[in-house]
Structures are given as structure tokens and as C-alpha cells.
Amino acid sequence: xxxxxxxxxxxxxxxxxxxxxxxxxxxxxxxYLFWYVQYPNQGLQLLLKYTSAATLVKGINGFxxxxxxxxxxxxxxxxxxxxxxxxxxxxxxxxYSGGGADGLTFGKGTHLIIQP
Amino acid sequence: GAVVSQHPSRVICKSGTSVKIECxxxxxQATTMFWYRQFPKQSLMxxxxxxxxxxxxxxxxxxxxxxxxxxxxxxxxxLTVTSAHPEDSSFYICSAPNRDRAYNExxxxxxxxxxxx
Numbered sequence: 001x002x003x004x005x006x007x008x009x010x011x012x013x014x015x016x017x018x019x020x021x022x023x024x025x026x027x028x029x030x031x032y033l034f035w036y037v038q039y040p041n042q043g044l045q046l047l048l049k050y051t052s053a054a055t056l057v058k059g060i061n062g063f064x065x066x067x068x069x070x071x072x073x074x075x076x077x078x079x080x081x082x083x084x085x086x087x088x089x090x091x092x093x094x095x096y097s098g099g100g101a102d103g104l105t106f107g108k109g110t111h112l113i114i115q116p
Numbered sequence: 117g118a119v120v121s122q123h124p125s126r127v128i129c130k131s132g133t134s135v136k137i138e139c140x141x142x143x144x145q146a147t148t149m150f151w152y153r154q155f156p157k158q159s160l161m162x163x164x165x166x167x168x169x170x171x172x173x174x175x176x177x178x179x180x181x182x183x184x185x186x187x188x189x190x191x192x193x194x195l196t197v198t199s200a201h202p203e204d205s206s207f208y209i210c211s212a213p214n215r216d217r218a219y220n221e222x223x224x225x226x227x228x229x230x231x232x233x
Contacts, residue, residue, distance in 0.1 A: 036224075043122075043209055043226040044160075090159065103150040103162035103175075104211075104222055 002027040002093045006107035014115045019078040021110045023065075023091030026072065031093045033074045034104065035065055038088045047089075050074060061085070086114045118214050119143055122225035129200055130233055137195045137228045139166075139210030145190035146212035150222065151183075154207040166193040166210075200232045 007022040025031055032051055036044040048059025055067045065076045074091060088111050092104040119142040129135050139149055147168045152160040164174045164185055172185035182204075184196040197204055207229050211222040 034221075041207075041227070041229065043120075044211075044224040046221065046223075049221060103152075103165055104160075105162070106159045108159045 002031060002105050004091050004093050004105055004107035006089075006091050006110050008110055009108065010111045010113060012113040012115060013081045015083055016080050019063075019076070019081045019085065019112065021076040021089050021091075021112065023074045023076065023107060024072050025074060025091070025093045027093055033065075033067060034092045034094070035059065035063070035074075035076050036090045036092060038090065038109075044090065047076070081112075081114050083114050083116065086112055088112075118223045120210065120212050120223045120225040122208075122210055122228050124228060125226060126229045126231075128231045128233065131201050132199055134196055134198045135200055135230060137197075137208055137210075137230075139193045139195070139212070139225055141191045141212045141223075144212075144214050146193075146214075147190060149187060149193040149210055149212045151185065151193075151195050152209045152211065154209060154227075156207075160209060166195075168193075197230065200230070202232045205230055205232045 003026045005024045034049045035047040037047050038044050047063050048057045050057050050067045058064045063078045065074050067074050088109050090109045091107040094102050094104050121140045123138045149166040151163045153163050154160045162175050163178045164172045166172045166185045166187040168187045174180045187193045207227050209227040211224045
């Protein structure tokens with residue numbers, strides 16, 4: 001079984017400041033990890049994914065995340081926040097074993113607020 | 117590539133009626149699709165796995181007789197909410213993994229907002 005914990009249901013940063021969204025996971029097998037962004041009344045857009053190839057993963061819109069096995073973390077960062085980054089962010093884990101696709105397990109989400 | 121569509125995007129129905137939601141993979145085939153439910157300001161919860169040519173598998177606590185899933189082809193899965201009640205009002209999102217991607221990368225539809233009066 002796997003689970004995801006996102007620390008902070010709301011995070012507020014100033015425009016131009018560093019964005020840090022925290023995600024910790026639990027998985028009984030080596031995980032695949034994902035960050036998705038959701039704008040109001042829309043589906044989910046993939047920001048980036050960890051698939052065991054590299055621990056530092058770069059995604060779209062300037063976001064990146066680092067997989068730290070020792071800390072069971074996959075925190076999302078962006079050096080400089082933009083107003084358009086305001087949205088809901090979800091961390092998700094999959095324990096895909098190669099035998100077939102699995103549904104994702106999502107964290108509760110973090111609402112990112114950008115202050116002008 | 118890897119686009120998933122849902123129809124309708126928004127539906128309002130009366131209590132007791134049934135509502136069908138379609139999920140289509142537009143440019144790839146999906147033997148498996150997933151249905152999620154999202155309540156306001158909450159996370160997505162996996163409801164069921166839709167399998168082409170076989171029965172869907174439901175997560176614990178999800179009533180299979182209420183949420184009927186049919187995966188009739190490699191590009192279409194439907195979710196029917198039977199005898200809908202106000203508590204079924206929610207945002208329903210489907211996803212499909214691209215078989216060409218080995219990492220269970222899911223592509224999500226835009227969601228369907230169901231409101232039951």
C-alpha cells in the first residue's frame with residue numbers, strides 16, 4: 001500500500017519568491033512519483049514525474065523536484081513564483097510494478113497563493 | 117499527444133435519475149482507465165479501474181451497483197451514476213495510462229461536474 005502526505009493545505013508566497021511545496025510518501029515498493037497542477041474546474045496537468053532515472057527532476061513552467069529516498073520526500077520547488085502559478089498542486093504516488101497500470105494515490109493537495 | 121476527453125463537462129440532474137459520463141482517449145489506446153472522484157477543496161479519490169473487455173474493479177467502499185462502469189472499446193470508458201442523489205454531486209475525473217509509457221504516467225480528462233438537485 002502507498003500513501004502521500006502533503007504538508008500545508010495552503011502556501012502563500014510573494015511574486016518572485018521561492019516556492020516550496022512539501023510531499024512525503026510511503027510505499028512498500030520503489031515508487032513512481034508525480035506532481036500535478038489543477039486550475040479551478042479543470043482536470044490535472046502533469047508538472048513532472050520521478051521514474052528512478054534521476055533524483056532531480058525538472059518539469060514544466062520552471063518547476064523541479066528532488067527525490068530523497070532517505071527522507072521519503074519529493075518536494076516541489078520553483079525559484080521565482082509567478083502570479084500564474086496560483087493553483088492547487090497534488091503530489092501522487094504509484095507502485096506500478098510492470099504487471100499493469102495502477103491508479104494513483106494522491107495527497108490532499110496544497111493551494112498555492114501568490115501575493116503581488 | 118495523449119489527450120483524454122470527457123463528456124459532458126457539466127451536468128445537472130434531478131434526484132433519482134441516472135447520468136452517464138464518457139471518457140475517451142483521443143490519440144492512443146487504453147486497455148485500462150481510472151475513475152476518480154473529487155469533492156470540493158479535497159483530493160482525488162480513486163473509485164474504480166475500468167478494464168477493456170472485462171469487469172471493472174472497485175475500490176473499497178465504492179458501490180458497484182451505483183457506479184456502473186463499461187469499457188466497451190480501447191478508447192472509451194463510461195461511468196453511469198444510477199439513481200443519483202445530492203450526495204453524489206461531485207467532480208468526476210477519468211484518466212488513462214499511455215501503454216507506450218512504462219512509468220504509469222496518467223493522462224487526465226478535464227473532469228465532469230455533476231450536480232444532483
